[in-house]
Amino acid sequence: xxxxxxxxxxxxxxxxxxxxxxxxxxxxxxxxxxxxxxxxxxxxxxxxxxxxxxxxxxxxxxxxxxxxxxxxxxxxxxxxxxxxxxxxxxxxxxxxxxxxxxxxxxxxxxxxxxxxxxxxxxxxxxxxxxxxxxxxxxxxxxxxxxxxxxxxxxxxxxxxxxxxxxxxxxxxxxxxxxxxxxxxxxxxxxxxxxxxxxxxxxxxxxxxxxxxxxxxxxxxxxxxxxxxxxxxxxxxxxxxxxxxxxxxxx
Amino acid sequence: xxxxxxxxxxxxxxxxxxxxxxxxxxxxxxxxxxxxxxxxxxxxxxxxxxxxxxxxxxxxxxxxxxxxxxxxxxxxxxxxxxxxxxxxxxxxxxxxxxxxxxxxxxxxxxxxxxxxxxxxxxxxxxxxxxxxxxxxxxxxxxxxxxxxxxxxxxxxxxxxxxxxxxxxxxxxxxxxxxxxxxxxxxxxxxxxxxxxxxxxxxxxxxxxxxxxxxxxxxxxxxxxxxxxxxxxxxxxxxxxxxxxxxxxxx
Amino acid sequence: xxxxxxxxxxxxxxxxxxxxxxxxxxxxxxxxxxxxxxxxxxxxxxxxxxxxxxxxxxxxxxxxxxxxxxxxxxxxxxxxxxxxxxxxxxxxxxxxxxxxxxxxxxxxxxxxxxxxxxxxxxxxxxxxxxxxxxxxxxxxxxxxxxxxxxxxxxxxxxxxxxxxxxxxxxxxxxxxxxxxxxxxxxxxxxxxxxxxxxxxxxxxxxxxxxxxxxxxxxxxxxxxxxxxxxxxxxxxxxxxxxxxxxxxxx
Numbered sequence: 001x002x003x004x005x006x007x008x009x010x011x012x013x014x015x016x017x018x019x020x021x022x023x024x025x026x027x028x029x030x031x032x033x034x035x036x037x038x039x040x041x042x043x044x045x046x047x048x049x050x051x052x053x054x055x056x057x058x059x060x061x062x063x064x065x066x067x068x069x070x071x072x073x074x075x076x077x078x079x080x081x082x083x084x085x086x087x088x089x090x091x092x093x094x095x096x097x098x099x100x101x102x103x104x105x106x107x108x109x110x111x112x113x114x115x116x117x118x119x120x121x122x123x124x125x126x127x128x129x130x131x132x133x134x135x136x137x138x139x140x141x142x143x144x145x146x147x148x149x150x151x152x153x154x155x156x157x158x159x160x161x162x163x164x165x166x167x168x169x170x171x172x173x174x175x176x177x178x179x180x181x182x183x184x185x186x187x188x189x190x191x192x193x194x195x196x197x198x199x200x201x202x203x204x205x206x207x208x209x210x211x212x213x214x215x216x217x218x219x220x221x222x223x224x225x226x227x228x229x230x231x232x233x234x235x236x237x238x239x240x241x242x243x244x245x246x247x248x249x250x
Numbered sequence: 251x252x253x254x255x256x257x258x259x260x261x262x263x264x265x266x267x268x269x270x271x272x273x274x275x276x277x278x279x280x281x282x283x284x285x286x287x288x289x290x291x292x293x294x295x296x297x298x299x300x301x302x303x304x305x306x307x308x309x310x311x312x313x314x315x316x317x318x319x320x321x322x323x324x325x326x327x328x329x330x331x332x333x334x335x336x337x338x339x340x341x342x343x344x345x346x347x348x349x350x351x352x353x354x355x356x357x358x359x360x361x362x363x364x365x366x367x368x369x370x371x372x373x374x375x376x377x378x379x380x381x382x383x384x385x386x387x388x389x390x391x392x393x394x395x396x397x398x399x400x401x402x403x404x405x406x407x408x409x410x411x412x413x414x415x416x417x418x419x420x421x422x423x424x425x426x427x428x429x430x431x432x433x434x435x436x437x438x439x440x441x442x443x444x445x446x447x448x449x450x451x452x453x454x455x456x457x458x459x460x461x462x463x464x465x466x467x468x469x470x471x472x473x474x475x476x477x478x479x480x481x482x483x484x485x486x487x488x489x490x491x492x493x494x495x496x497x498x499x500x
Numbered sequence: 501x502x503x504x505x506x507x508x509x510x511x512x513x514x515x516x517x518x519x520x521x522x523x524x525x526x527x528x529x530x531x532x533x534x535x536x537x538x539x540x541x542x543x544x545x546x547x548x549x550x551x552x553x554x555x556x557x558x559x560x561x562x563x564x565x566x567x568x569x570x571x572x573x574x575x576x577x578x579x580x581x582x583x584x585x586x587x588x589x590x591x592x593x594x595x596x597x598x599x600x601x602x603x604x605x606x607x608x609x610x611x612x613x614x615x616x617x618x619x620x621x622x623x624x625x626x627x628x629x630x631x632x633x634x635x636x637x638x639x640x641x642x643x644x645x646x647x648x649x650x651x652x653x654x655x656x657x658x659x660x661x662x663x664x665x666x667x668x669x670x671x672x673x674x675x676x677x678x679x680x681x682x683x684x685x686x687x688x689x690x691x692x693x694x695x696x697x698x699x700x701x702x703x704x705x706x707x708x709x710x711x712x713x714x715x716x717x718x719x720x721x722x723x724x725x726x727x728x729x730x731x732x733x734x735x736x737x738x739x740x741x742x743x744x745x746x747x748x749x750x
Contacts, residue, residue, distance in 0.1 A: 097660060119660045136452035138459040149653045153399045153425025156463045160347060160369045161428075161444070162451075173423070173673070175653025178661075194661070202636035202739040208730055209638040213656045230458050239452040386702035388709040403649045403675025406713045410597060410619045411678075411694070423673070480708050489702040 003054075004032035006040055011199035013046035013096075018054030024061035025109060030083030034090040041094030048198040048206075049094060050191060051117055052101040056184065059126065062108025068135070068235055069244045077232025078225075084109045084141045085224035091116040092214050095207045097198055101191045102126045102177070103184050105165075111158075112142025114176055115149040118213060119194065122177045123187050127165040130158035132231075136239030140227035144220060150174040253304075254282035256290055261449035263296035263346075268304030274311035275359060280333030284340040291344030298448040298456075299344060300441060301367055302351040306434065309376065312358025318385070318485055319494045327482025328475075334359045334391045335474035341366040342464050345457045347448055351441045352376045352427070353434050355415075361408075362392025364426055365399040368463060369444065372427045373437050377415040380408035382481075386489030390477035394470060400424040503554075504532035506540055511699035513546035513596075518554030524561035525609060530583030534590040541594030548698040548706075549594060550691060551617055552601040556684065559626065562608025568635075568735055569744045577732025578725075584609045584641045585724035591616040592714050595707045597698055601691045602626045602677075603684050605665075611658075612642025614676060615649040618713060619694065622677045623687050627665040630658035632731075636739030640727035644720060650674040 002019040015036050019029055040046045053059050063084070071077045091098055091113075100117030107129045114120050114128070130146070132139045139146065139159050147155040154174040158166060172180050181187040198206065234240065252269040265286050269279055290296045303309050313330070321327045341348055341363075350367035354375045361378050364370050380396070382389045389396065389409050397405040404424040408416060422430050431437040448456065484490065502519040515536050519529055540546045553559050563584070571577045591598055591613075600617035604625045611628050614620050630646070632639045639646065639659050647655040654674040658666060672680050681687040698706065734740065 118656060133451055133455055133459065136455055138455045138462070140458065140462060143462050151401065151425060151651060152463070153428075156368060157425075157428045159459055159463070160448070163447070175651060175657075178653075178657045197663070198660070201633055202734065202737055204737065205633055205636055205638045205734050205739070208640065208734065209633065209659055212638070212640060212643055213652070213659070227462075234452065234455050234458065237452055237454065239455070383701055383705055383709065386705055388705045388712070390708065390712060393712055401651060401675060402713070403678075406618060407675075407678045409709055409713070410698070413697070477712075484702065484705050484708065487702055487704065489705070 002026070002029055004029060004036050006036050008043065008045050010196065011045065011047035012050060012195045013040035013043065013048070014050045014052065015040055016052050016054055019064070021064060021066075022058040022061035023053045023055065023110070024064045025083070026064040026067045027080055027083045030087055034086040037087065037090040037094055037098070041090070041096055046096060047203060048195050049096050049098045050101055050195055051098055051113065053103070056103060058105045059102040060106050060110030060113055062110050062131065065244055065247065068240070069248070071232070071235050074229070074233050074236065077235045078229045079232070081141050081228035081231040082225065084112060085228050088112060088116045088142070088145050088224060089220060092217055092220060095210055097206055097210060099191055099195055101187060103187065105129075107131055108139065109142055111176070112145050115142065115145040118210065119178050120176060121179050121181065121187055121191050122168055122171070123181050123184060124168055126168045126171070126177070128158070128171050128176070129162070129165045131162045133159060134162035135243050136237045137231050137234045140230045141224055143227065144223060148217070150176050252276070252279055254279060254286050256286050258293065258295050260446065261295065261297035262300060262445045263290035263293065263298070264300045264302065265290055266302050266304055269314070271314060272308040272311035273303045273305065273360070274314045275333070276314040276317045277330055277333045280337055284336040287337065287340040287344055287348070291340070291346055296346060297453060298445050299346050299348045300351055300445055301348055301363065303353070307354045309352040309354050309356045310360030310363055311355075312360050312381065315494055315497065318490070319498070321482070321485050324479070324483050324486065327485045328479045329482070331391050331478035331481040332475065334362060335478050338362060338366045338392070338395050338474060339470060342467055342470060345460055347456055347460060349441055349445055351437060353437065355379075357381055358389070359392055361426070362395050365392065365395040368460065369428050370426060371429050371431065371437055371441050372418055372421070373431050373434060374418055376418045376421070376427070378408070378421050378426070379412070379415045381412045383409060384412035385493050386487045387481050387484045390480045391474050393477065394473060398467070400426050502526070502529055504529060504536050506536050508543065508545050510696065511545065511547035512550060512695045513540035513543065513548070514550045514552065515540055516552050516554055519564070521564060521566075522558040522561035523553045523555065523610070524564045525583070526564040526567045527580055527583045530587055534586040537587065537590040537594055537598070541590070541596055546596060547703060548695050549596055549598040550601055550695055551598055551613065553603070556603060558605045559602040560606050560610030560613055562610050562631065565744055565747065568740070569748070571732070571735055574729070574733050574736065577735045578729045579732070581641050581728035581731040582725065584612060585728050588612060588616045588642070588645050588724060589720060592717060592720060595710055597706055597710060599691055599695055601687060603687065605629075607631055608639070609642055611676070612645050615642065615645040618710065619678050620676060621679050621681065621687055621691050622668055622671070623681050623684060624668055626668045626671070626677070628658070628671050628676070629662070629665045631662045633659060634662035635743050636737050637731050637734045640730045641724050643727065644723060648717070650676050
């Protein structure tokens with residue numbers, strides 16, 4: 001059963017999402033995810049936010065293929081991709097630090113989520129793949145978030161090689177991940193440790209620092225909407241139709 | 251015999267340049283190179299461009315010393331350096347991905363070419379040196395392209411150390427190269443593999459992605475022209491005259 | 501006895517600062533440091549500037565705790581943090597390259613100094629810690645300089661983990677340091693070698709290249725003043741008072 005939930009304890013607001021398709025994201029879950037992040041950002045009991053997903057394997061497989069294949073107009077296409085834009089913008093605007101907790105692979109839009117947290121912990125199983133171009137679209141909505149964290153070169157290397165899984169050490173070296181852990185137990189220990197520390201720091205200082213981290217991104221409401229429009233148009237291409245049909249037959 | 255040529259096969263447009271002085275670039279070859287890249291960009295049979303140079307050793311030794319020494323006015327100086335500006339701008343504006351194939355060393359302007367492709371493969375012999383300051387000039391025209399790919403720190407480290415060859419692993423780590431290979435055979439295999447994949451992807455998606463990769467560089471027509479003017483003025487300094495005379499006597 | 505001094509020899513202007521509290525910086529020394537850098541920048545006998553600190557251990561421990569604790573109004577807070585802003589802006593505007601020579605640890609504002617030189621040499625003992633958030637403030641004034649050299653991800657990783665010393669190899673990989681040395685003797689040899697080379701290069705070319713390295717930072721006079729205001733306000737928080745009192749009792 002797909003879900004998004006928020007647990008608040010000791011000043012730490014943990015946002016967890018889950019879907020039965022390797023945590024790939026349909027529009028409904030994207031909307032709940034954006035809303036839940038905004039809610040945690042506004043709740044005075046929450047001093048720091050942790051973003052995680054359910055299950056022991058994939059952190060997030062990106063966009064839901066079932067929804068991509070169902071898109072039949074540019075307007076519906078834009079609407080779907082706005083789901084990712086809204087999650088990224090919610091993370092950007094939440095006046096609190098967000099810690100990412102990645103137990104395993106992140107693909108496509110999943111990398112966009114990882115890039116939009118303020119500090120990301122991952123395991124040594126967290127390979128990443130920016131698969132969009134192989135589907136006939138591109139990492140348009142998530143591109144700015146990935147470039148901001150990893151730089152233009154890393155973002156474009158991944159974007160141009162949509163079949164390749166980049167290993168977690170590379171993602172760490174490029175700045176997507178702050179720390180890598182051998183297993184989920186040590187990952188959770190590290191996440192809790194930092195979350196507890198941050199929950200006790202000066203909230204005013206953290207709110208100001210969050211603004212500094214995101215300085216120069218005020219135009220992302222418009223930018224990501226334009227990007228969603230581009231993806232929403234390209235997803236209607238024959239190329240995309242054929243790719244998804246082939247994939248689903250596997 | 252110096253040349254620039256374009257071969258088109260299976261959607262892959264291969265642009266190859268060669269000069270008898272270690273692939274250092276005189277104005278005439280720079281002009282042909284810019285024009286050929288633009289031509290490949292406009293040709294509907296070309297889906298992806300590969301940029302390479304002839305010979306088995308140096309990818310590109312930078313500016314032609316014979317031409318630098320012949321410059322006798324600021325106007326001629328600017329004109330010469332505009333040659334590099336025009337090649338970089340041609341690569342930037344071509345609505346197709348450009349793959350770089352570097353068999354060996356890249357010096358000065360040669361690093362500018364490597365930095366302006368969209369994905370760069372190199373061998374483990376591809377050391378790089380940003381030699382301009384040792385000549386009394388500076389990496390003004392190529393600076394923006396190098397900074398965009400490698401960051402301000404790497405660009406300035408090289409610029410301030412014009413005698414030092416930086417090794418290919420460093421250049422890879424800094425994002426100039428996407429992959430390094432042991433020898434030319436494995437280099438060519440990798441270039442062909444990616445070029446063939448890209449030739450089959452959705453061209454609309456690639457054209458949009460190319461725009462995204464180069465977002466924020468619309469002012470480079472003016473910026474690189476200003477930079478060419480700076481280099482064109484500095485190249486007339488006594489410092490530069492003396493350096494080139496000494497070099498040519500070796 | 502605290503001091504800032506300038507020695508000029510063979511075209512190399514060496515600026516050295518020292519305080520008896522691990523080279524932590526009170527307002528008076530910050531003012532002298534900014535003035536001395538500006539003086540070296542304007543002196544035609546100086547072709548290149550070296551920035552170092554006295555003693556064999558810590559390069560710079562950041563802001564003076566004695567002065568932080570004495571701040572009793574937002575205006576005095578801003579004034580104190582403007583000390584760091586003025587040093588960074590003096591380094592930025594000096595029309596000559598500045599080489600950093602770091603013998604040991606850099607903390608808080610000390611990382612800001614290291615990030616504002618044009619090329620930084622360090623020893624393998626130069627661990628760095630961006631400690632501000634632990635004090636209830638944040639790396640607001642030094643943030644832009646650190647982000648410019650190390651990127652947004654490295655800056656934010658350090659800013660969000662104020663208790664953690666990051667090792668010199670990491671700082672090297674992220675671009676803060678250009679080269680690392682085993683001991684102070686090899687550090688000094690390398691600094692002298694580069695300083696002597698730069699002292700002999702074309703001064704016009706270096707002045708133009710310095711402008712290029714700092715392009716896009718013209719607004720830092722205003723930006724760093726705003727940042728100083730933020731730090732000056734946060735330093736009055738109870739959180740900061742308690743932290744410093746506890747620290748001083750140790």
